Amino acid sequence: MLGYLPGTEWPSSGSDYRHGREGVPTSPTFAPLQQDGEGRAISHRRAKCKKLPALRPGEAGTVVPFQIFEAEARTILSPVSGFLKEAGFTHSLTPSRNCTFGCSYCYVPTMRVQAGLRPDDWKHWGHWTTFKKNAAKLVARELRGAEIIYCSPLTDPYQPAEETAGLMRAILSAIVVAPRPPEAFVIQTRGPLILRDLDLLRLAAARTRLRVSFSITTDREDVRRIFEPHCAPIADRWRTLRELREAEIPVTATLAPILPCNPADLLAQAMEATSGVVVGDPFHVREVKRSGATTREPAQEICRRFGWDAWLDPAFHRHLLTTLQQQAKRSNREFAWGPPGFGLLAKPDAAPPENVR
Template identity: 40%
Template sequence: MRIETKDILSKKNLTEAKGYLDVGFTHSLNPYSGCAFSCRYCYVREMPIQKFKGVPWGEWVDIKTNAAEIYRKEILTLRGKSKTVNIFMSSATDPYQPLERKTNITRAILEEMIKNPPDFLQIQTRSPLIIRDIDLLVKLKKKCRVLVSMTIETDREDIKRIFSPYAPGIKLRTKALKEVHDAGISTQVSISPVMPFSPDFPKVLDGIVDHIWIDTLIIGDGTMGKRSRRLGMPELFKEHGLSKWYRDDIHVMVVKYFKKYFPSDIIRVSKTEAFPK
């Protein structure tokens, strides 16, 4: 799939956390606008940034070439006001999408964070490319709390091909998360949104995660499922014979199942528990 890219200069990169993230995070940080992974269920498809774009989601990425510089200015200003800074990176893009391999925008931000650290950084990604930056993450965790959260919404490759065909493979993601965990960096699996999985899914995650976060297309799209319905998710589940997985209480069932394998205190659910204590 051809990706339309554009270099842009960002005036602001730390956005005050509101809505879903306003539970402990103070800011979100997006090194890019747009996302080449183009997941079919992505709620950003229904947000203004995409609605008025004119190019289909997944086929454009704006590269914030001055993101590290802007971060430095913003963090210094916040520190001058004695503000707590808990960052979620990223809320509307993937900081390690394929372009990052050559642009190094996210890596430059991490280098700047080592000099001017936040209080807490959660990196949310579905990309194995994050292992490239383990050296920086190890340095950064000496300066602040760092959590690497890897989206692994299923352990079934056939399901991934239906809902996120351009995203990295499941085995590559779990292998990357293990490498991050083995490097002594706190790790989380984000089962978000919950997709049909096999009974062995918990075993895949055993020994490589410190936190498990669960969210769904219904309680986690910011509109109690309205965005997901507009994106055609009920129909897509039905088309593939998966309707039993598209239900209001699926998170209850998944939590109950995972608690058979993991301590209850490491499992969290949706918005109210999104911030790791």
């Protein structure tokens, strides 16, 4: 199955790209997802993944194709460790492998086999995705009723390819009718496509402690186009967040990763659009994380090229986070980060963690 993404990519070493009026790649339009000639998905068993040609950034109106594959998974609820375990989650649910948002900073491909990826996945991140087509059946089979689930640490469940796959609707439906629904189910996304599933989100919220953690990364559209050109415009994401709240779906604004922006304005908008805690997270940099997930090199190169080196500096991160924390306190709100902050996503009635008191 063939789909289409906007025709911009992050700058790479030696790339030749043109700029729009603001000095950044222009933003092309989205094209509808399309099927192949036979109207079906291609299995990994029937076709080898190949690198798809990327179009040069800045060519408005162009598109970059991606492929959609399907595969059977052996299990869907994975016991967590590290960051998520420290945050209080018990399991993760990842509906696909590889993500068609293909963000320049995504830490997942840096984890390689630890994230369940194949070499083609981390070498050509964002060029295709492989959906676990039996995910809903596995959810129904594996739920025991005490799980605190994070969906998903390794892909965005509402990535562009989900518009065609509809896998999240099947997963939510399985939770709605499960004899033993999970204790909590947190959906981490930046995709406005989640509004498609408002009906099922309402039903799921009646069966489990459901929360949408919606990612807003910057208050600058030019920055968004450079770092995450395949994601929805910032204005559309604020609109999505507000519509979720109006629909009475528990939702948190998650400023992650915090890209170059006016931090005070970004937090002010987040507090205006939501109630409760605001969660944040800076880039994952190797100076702090000696192993495991880290920000991809394309995003680091962007920072160096555009003079945003400070956003890679751990000392700047600490100052940024504490400054935002103080700003939130002045408004009688909470701002949290790291495992304590993400842990609040599944514990709406819990006391604030140490870094928000």
